[in-house]
Every structure is written in structure tokens, then in C-alpha cells.
Amino acid sequence: MMKILRTILCTALLVAGLSGCEKVIPVINLADNLEGSWEKVCSEGVQDAGLVIWTFSTINKESQDPYILTIYVSDVFSGDSEAKYIYQQHQNGYPGVGSSTPEIYLFELDHDFMQEDRKAAYTPAARYYVKECSKDKLVLTREEVNVDGPNLIEGDVTFRRMGLCL
Numbered sequence: 001m002m003k004i005l006r007t008i009l010c011t012a013l014l015v016a017g018l019s020g021c022e023k024v025i026p027v028i029n030l031a032d033n034l035e036g037s038w039e040k041v042c043s044e045g046v047q048d049a050g051l052v053i054w055t056f057s058t059i060n061k062e063s064q065d066p067y068i069l070t071i072y073v074s075d076v077f078s079g080d081s082e083a084k085y086i087y088q089q090h091q092n093g094y095p096g097v098g099s100s101t102p103e104i105y106l107f108e109l110d111h112d113f114m115q116e117d118r119k120a121a122y123t124p125a126a127r128y129y130v131k132e133c134s135k136d137k138l139v140l141t142r143e144e145v146n147v148d149g150p151n152l153i154e155g156d157v158t159f160r161r162m163g164l165c166l
Contacts, residue, residue, distance in 0.1 A: 028102050030089045033133045038159035050075035054159060056087065069106060071152040083152045084109045086122055102130040104140070106153065126153050136161045 040052035051074040058067055069087045074080045085106040107122035125147050132139040138159040145153055 028130055028133050030091075030102050030104075030130065030133055033135055034089070034104075034138070037162040038138050039162050040154070041158045041160050052154070052157075053162065068109075073152050081152060085125055102133070103143075104128045104130060108147075125151075 035056050035058070037053055037055040040054075051072075053072045055070045055072070056067065057070070066086045067088065069085045071083045071085070072080070073082075086109055087107070088105045090103045090105060105127050106125040108125050109122075123146070126145045127143045128140040129143055130139070131141055138161070139157075140154075140159075141156045142154065145151075147153060
């Protein structure tokens, strides 16, 4: 009887221990949180002499296509610059399960050829993994960039939503 009780107790402790180690994977909801203007946040101790704003928007609210990203950079030394890209949201796997990480693909706004069905085809510019996207914080990790020469595409970057006091 004591051996059975000890086996049951050990099994219960093992199950409790394993369930306590479960990692909670946050669900990133781009559809509700991405659209709007985001200001780049510099790392602690980094002095920046400018302003970087990414604005995610849509041209046609009814169709939600295409999505436009406007990158605005104001630099004390080189002045103001602006670039526009088409962006697409992509989700690998299922949200909240395993290694599902949303991605954002950027495409150059000027198309370089037409497909047979007469729809514009766009040149890929960059791909980002979305590490966090809440109502007030956006964290992106750049995975690749396909743009030659100078551009306004950042590497890994953290933003805070414009208009919110944190």
C-alpha cells in the first residue's frame, strides 16, 4: 500500500512540475495593432540626433489591399527623407502554437514588370520577424534585405506608438 501511495505521489509531483514549465507563447495580433504611426526608440544610452517614423496604412479600407508603409527620417545632419513600400503580413504556422512568428514583407513601390494577368508584380525589399506588436510597442528583427545602395530600411528596431505617453 505504501509503495502504491509513493508511486501516485511521485507521479502527481512529476505532472505538476512538467505543467509548471510550460512556456506561454504570446499571440501577436498584427490585424488589430500594426496600422498607425510608430516612432523608433533608441537603445538605452544611445544619443540620436534625429527622428524615425514608420507609418503602416492602407489605401483602400474596404479591400485592405495594398498595405503601404511610409518611412520618414528626419536627421539633423542630412535633412528629411521619405520612402514608401508595399508591405504584406504573413503568419507561419498557427498563432500561439509552437514557433509561429508573424512576418512583414516589404516590396518596392515601383513595379518592375507586369504579370500575364496584368496585375503589378513588385520587387521584394526586406523581410522582418515581428517579435512584439501590442497597442503601444512594436519590435522587429530584420531577416533579410534585398535593396542595393542607400535606403531607409532599418535593421533590428523597436518602436513606440506615436501619440501615447509611456
